[in-house]
Structure formats: structure tokens, C-alpha cells
Amino acid sequence: MNDGQLGIVLDGLRLALWSDNPNRFRPGYAGKAEQDRQCSRDFPEQQCSRAFQPSFGWEQTMNLATGFAVAATKKAEGDSRRWPALGILLVGAFLPPLDFFIVNVALPSIRSDLKASGSILQLVISGYATAYAVMLITGGRLGDLYGRRLAFIVGMLGFAASSALSGLAWSPVVLVVGRVCQGLTAAIMAPQPLASIEALFSDDEKPRALGFYAMAFGLASAAGLLLGGGLILASPLGLGWRSIFLINLPIVAVTIPLALVLLKETRANEPEQLDSGGALLLAAALFALVLPLVEGREYGWPFWSWLLMATSLPLLIGFWIYELRLDARGGDPLVVPKVIAAPGMKQGLTAALFFYALAAFWLFFSVYDQSGRGKTPFQTGIDILPAAVGFIFGPLISSRLERRVGRWTAPTGMVLLAIGLIGTALCVLYDTAHVLSLPLFAIGLGQGVALPAMTHTITGRVHRKWSGLAAGLVTSMFQIGGALSVAVIGGLFYSLLGNSPTNHSLAQAYAVAVSCIALSLLLAAGLTAGVRRTGSENQRHAT
Structure with missing residues (x-):
């Protein structure tokens, strides 16, 4: 008998024996509630409720057989393909943020080749960002309803x-249309890796899997400048700026066949339908919020931007009333109220909103490095490599740290992030750029520690059948938080910079803006620290 078979026998015996009076088999019996909690740590809830019926003789024998079957199923669920499949999923996590950052390097070449105006160039960026943010929650829900592998491949x-x-x-115009479509389809693809991790991996394996997810997500921002600059300089096949988009084609051509072979299909068990009314209302509300945040500063905050932002609040309220009424009628809402009502969910999502103020940092650092130090975009990509190294090591530390300090892992990473940000501000203020690599490494390390732990804390609060929705909510909060930080803190940065910036004004503007991001991260750390980590007994609170 091998180790796997022995494990099945022992688990089967344990479940079968629990089904009889537990006083005969273990000390410290604390009643049925305690019994249910201990069983649910290892076995599905419906099997626990079935197992804990009084049984003797023939029924005990049946329970023993049931125990073996449940244990065998539990062992089989650990699909041996799940780790190779994770590599495929990480491609889907890497590409969407990469394609946001990589375009910034190509804007001068696009302007020259297509004779594009400044407003069109802005739409090349904002069209993608807005479509992506608007579609994320719906994209996550599509995976829950129709299958996460299917949504991943279609996206x-x-x-x-x-x-x-x-x-x-x-x-x-064609480029802008292409970018909007990129954002919409990326939003269908992007929530599926996070949702699939929740569905495919055990509670013990999730921190490690989420660590790899955070590594891919973090490296995308650093790789955007480096890869974009490298492709434009190399200009493979004479494609120039076009190569930053066409490089996706061979990546997808390799990834999709592997996904068909390696990726297991997961979805919600109950038959549900997509809430198209809710999806349209939410899309309208997020469009009204995100578009002016992305475009407003570039156009000097015109009247339409304020009008749209004012409209977003009643649209969001109307959407939520619609969802509550649909749920009360027994329908299938896009955003399930039980998910939002899960203990700590609102607090966790608010923390995600504040956490991703970090997105604005890469804008400020790029402006400082290129305008203040005269670097090219490609050289800026080289300069932020220490942060990329931190992105690699951070997730590796995070899973081990979680086993030691639990819910304090994410706040620890966020505090380290804030220290790194303040460190870069001091380097800029005191003209010691030669030591910038140290605080940049701390930024990458802190993000690598915080991101998987915070994501696990939020998405682990709901039943796996809603993991796509939870993933869409988290990623959407990241995007809205990034747009808010660029709009609000970016507005402060450019107002301090003035119309005729000097190195002194640039250093001051950078220090103030980065300090605001650090404050936002400390707020996120406080919110995350207040969210209790879920145990197995309440991890499926929203059922």
C-alpha cells in the first residue's frame, strides 16, 4: 500500500468514526457545533451533516464506505495538473497589467507614425483602462456561471x-477601438486566474499559489517599461511600436492549447443566469466614475467630467437596489448581496482600494527618472529592476510569513512598502539617487508580501462558487484605486510641479506625492489588520 492509499484509508476511518458518538473516540467533546467545525476542516459540509447522524451496525458500515469515498474524492481533487496549470493561469494574470504599462513607452512612436493628436494618445491609454475597470466584475461572474476555463480561453x-x-x-481611431476591445477582453480573462486558484488549490496550498500570482502581477508593471523599450529599440521584423501589441499573438497561440490540456474546468454548481440588467447598470456606473478620473486631468477637469462623477453615485445606488430586489425575488444577481455581507468583506475591499494607490508611484517615478535625470523609458525600466527582484522574493516570503503571523502578513508588507516609498522620497530630496535601488527593492518586496496575503484574506471569505465574483471585486477595487490615486495624487503632483518645472520643484512634488501614497498604504494596513483571517469553519460564510 502506497502513501496515497494509506491516507485514503485513514481519512475514511476518521470520517466514519466521527459519524458515531464522538465521546468514544476523542476527548474534549464540546457538542455538535464543535463537532461540525472539526469535520468541516477536512470534508465538504454536506458530508459532515450526513456523517453526524446516529448510526450503528449496518449504518456504521455504510458510513465507513461513505468515509472511504469522501476521502478518495478529497485526494483526487488534488489534481496533479494544478501546478502546471497555474503557470498557464499566470500568463492571464500577467498580460492585462503588462499591456497597460507597455503602451506608455510607445506613445511618441505612435504619434509620429499615425499622426495622432494628444487627445487620441490619451484615449489609447484611458480607453483600455476604462473598459478594463468597467468589465472586471462581470468578467469574474461569467467565469462562475459558465466555467472559468471557458471564460479564460474566450477572454x-x-x-x-x-x-x-x-x-x-x-x-x-482603429487603434483606440482595438485598445477598448483589449480592455474588455482582458477583463474577462483577468479574474479567472485568481478565481481558479481559489477553486483548484487546498487551503494549505493557496498562500504559495497566490504568491506566484502576486509575483506575475507585480512583475508586469516593471516589465512594461523594460519590454516595451526593448521591443521598440530592437524593432523585430521592422514592426516598431506595433510589436508591443503583436507580441501577444505567439504567447496566446502557445497558452490556449496548454490551457485546454492542463486547466480543469470549475464553475458554480447551481444553474444560474447572467444578470444582464445588473451588468449594464454596473457598467454605466463604473464608466461614469472611471472615465473622468482617467481623462479629467488631461482636459483640465471640464464640466462633463464633474457631471459624470456626480452621476456615478446615483447609478451605483440604483444598481445596488436592483440587485437587492432581484435577490429577494429569488433571482441571480450579478453581485450577490451575501458576498458583500460576508464578515470583513467590505473592510477588505476598502483596503484593496487604498492599497492600489501604489499604481500612481510608477507614473511619478517615471517622470522623475526621465525629466529629472534625463533617462530614456528603457533606462527607467532598468532602474526599477531592484523592485522587480523584490517582486520575486516577496511572494516566496509571504507564504512562510503567513504561517507564523497570520493576518499580520499583509499589514507587514504594506508597512515595508510605505518605508520604501518614503526612502525614495528622501533619496530624491537629498540628491542621493545612487542608493535608490535599496528603497525600490523594499517596495517590490513589500508588494510581494502584501498582495497575496491580502488577496487570500478577501477572496477566502466566500464560497468557492463565487470566487470569480470575489476576484472581479478585488481586481476592480485595484483599478478604481489606481485611477483615483492618479487623478487625486497625480493632480497634486502636477500642481506642485508647475508650468515651468525645475529639479527642485520636481523633487518636492515627487516627495509630497509619494508620501501621500505611503499614507494610503498605512490606511490599507490598518484596515487589513482589522480583518480576521478566515478559518475553515467560516471560510464559506456566504452560502
Whole structure:
């Protein structure tokens, strides 16, 4: 008998014996509630409720057989393909943020080649960001309803098609259309890796899997400048800026066949339908919020931007009333009220909103490095490599740290992030840029520690059938938080910079803006510290 077979026998005996009077088999019996909690740590809830019926003789024998079957199922659920499949999923986590950051490097070349105006160039960035943020929650829900592997593959195919349209664009308008389609399809693909991790991996394995997810997510921002600059300099096949979009095609061509072979399909068990009314209301509300945040500063905050932002609040309220009424009628709401009502969920999502103020840092650092130090975008990509190294090591530390300090892991990473940010501000203020690599490494390390722990804390609060929704909510909060930080803290940065910036004004503006981001991260740390980590007994609170 091998170790796996022995494990099945022992687990089967344990479940079968628990089904009889537990006083005969273990000390410290504390009643049925305690019994249920201990069983639910290892076995599905419905099997626990079935197991704890009084049974003797023939029924005990049946319970023993049931115990073996449940244990065998539990062992089989650990699909041996799940770790190779994680590598495929991480491609889907890496590409969406990469394609946001990589375009910034190509804007001068796009302007020259397509004769694009400044406003069109802004739409090349904001069209993607807005479509991505608007669709994320719906994208996550599509995976829950129709299958996460299917949503991942469909999203990736759409992403490849829209990348081809962007790379072959013959006019600025076609490029903007391609970028909007890229954002929409990326939002279908992006929540599936996080949701699939929740569905495929055991509680013991999730911290490690989420660590790899955080590594891919973090490296994408650093890789954008480096890879984009490198592709434009190399200009493979004479493609120039078009290569930053067309590079996605061979990646997708390799990834999709592997996904079909390695990735297990997961979805909600209950038959449900997509809440199209809720999806439209939410899309309208998020569009009204995100578009002015992304575009407003560039156009000097015109009247329409304030009008749209004012409209977003009643639209969000109307959406939530619609969802509550649909749920009360027994329908299938897009955002399930039970998910939002899960203990700590609102607090965790608010922490995610404040946490991703970090997105604005890369804008401020790029401005400082290129305007203050005269670096090219590619050289800026080289300069932030210490942060990329931190992104690699942080997630490796995070899973081990979680076993030691539990819910304090994410706040620890956020405090380290804040220290790194303040460190860069001091280097800039006191003109000691030669030691910037140290605080940049701390930033990467802190994000690598905090991101997987915080994500695990939030998504682990709900039943696995809603993991796509939870993933969409978390990622959407990241995008909204990033847009808010660029709009609010970015506005402060550019107002301090003035119309005729000097190195002194640039250093002051950078220090103030980065300090605001550090404060936001400390707020996120406080919120996350107040959220109790879920145990197995309440991890499926929203059922």
C-alpha cells in the first residue's frame, strides 16, 4: 500500500468514526457545533451533516464506505495538473497589467507614425483602462456561471484578436477601438486566474499559489517599461511600436492549447443566469466614475467630467437596489448581496482600494527618472529592476510569513512598502539617487508580501462558487484605486510641479506625492489588520 492509499484509508476511518458518538473516540467533546467545525476542516459540509447522524451496525458500515469515498474524492481533487496549470493561469494574470504599462513607452512612436493628436494618445491609454475597470466584475461572474476555463480561453482569444487589431491599426481611431476591445477582453480573462486558484488549490496550498500570482502581477508593471523599450529599440521584423501589441499573438497561440490540456474546468454548481440588467447598470456606473478620473486631468477637469462623477453615485445606488430586489425575488444577481455581507468583506475591499494607490508611484517615478535625470523609458525600466527582484522574493516570503503571523502578513508588507516609498522620497530630496535601488527593492518586496496575503484574506471569505465574483471585486477595487490615486495624487503632483518645472520643484512634488501614497498604504494596513483571517469553519460564510 502506497502513501496515497494509506491516507485514503485513514481519512475514511476518521470520517466514519466521527459519524458515531464522538465521546468514544476523542476527548474534549464540546457538542455538535464543535463537532461540525472539526469535520468541516477536512470534508465538504454536506458530508459532515450526513456523517453526524446516529448510526450503528449496518449504518456504521455504510458510513465507513461513505468515509472511504469522501476521502478518495478529497485526494483526487488534488489534481496533479494544478501546478502546471497555474503557470498557464499566470500568463492571464500577467498580460492585462503588462499591456497597460507597455503602451506608455510607445506613445511618441505612435504619434509620429499615425499622426495622432494628444487627445487620441490619451484615449489609447484611458480607453483600455476604462473598459478594463468597467468589465472586471462581470468578467469574474461569467467565469462562475459558465466555467472559468471557458471564460479564460474566450477572454484570451478576444485579447489576441484585439491585440492584432491594435498592432495592425491603420488609423488612430482603429487603434483606440482595438485598445477598448483589449480592455474588455482582458477583463474577462483577468479574474479567472485568481478565481481558479481559489477553486483548484487546498487551503494549505493557496498562500504559495497566490504568491506566484502576486509575483506575475507585480512583475508586469516593471516589465512594461523594460519590454516595451526593448521591443521598440530592437524593432523585430521592422514592426516598431506595433510589436508591443503583436507580441501577444505567439504567447496566446502557445497558452490556449496548454490551457485546454492542463486547466480543469470549475464553475458554480447551481444553474444560474447572467444578470444582464445588473451588468449594464454596473457598467454605466463604473464608466461614469472611471472615465473622468482617467481623462479629467488631461482636459483640465471640464464640466462633463464633474457631471459624470456626480452621476456615478446615483447609478451605483440604483444598481445596488436592483440587485437587492432581484435577490429577494429569488433571482441571480450579478453581485450577490451575501458576498458583500460576508464578515470583513467590505473592510477588505476598502483596503484593496487604498492599497492600489501604489499604481500612481510608477507614473511619478517615471517622470522623475526621465525629466529629472534625463533617462530614456528603457533606462527607467532598468532602474526599477531592484523592485522587480523584490517582486520575486516577496511572494516566496509571504507564504512562510503567513504561517507564523497570520493576518499580520499583509499589514507587514504594506508597512515595508510605505518605508520604501518614503526612502525614495528622501533619496530624491537629498540628491542621493545612487542608493535608490535599496528603497525600490523594499517596495517590490513589500508588494510581494502584501498582495497575496491580502488577496487570500478577501477572496477566502466566500464560497468557492463565487470566487470569480470575489476576484472581479478585488481586481476592480485595484483599478478604481489606481485611477483615483492618479487623478487625486497625480493632480497634486502636477500642481506642485508647475508650468515651468525645475529639479527642485520636481523633487518636492515627487516627495509630497509619494508620501501621500505611503499614507494610503498605512490606511490599507490598518484596515487589513482589522480583518480576521478566515478559518475553515467560516471560510464559506456566504452560502
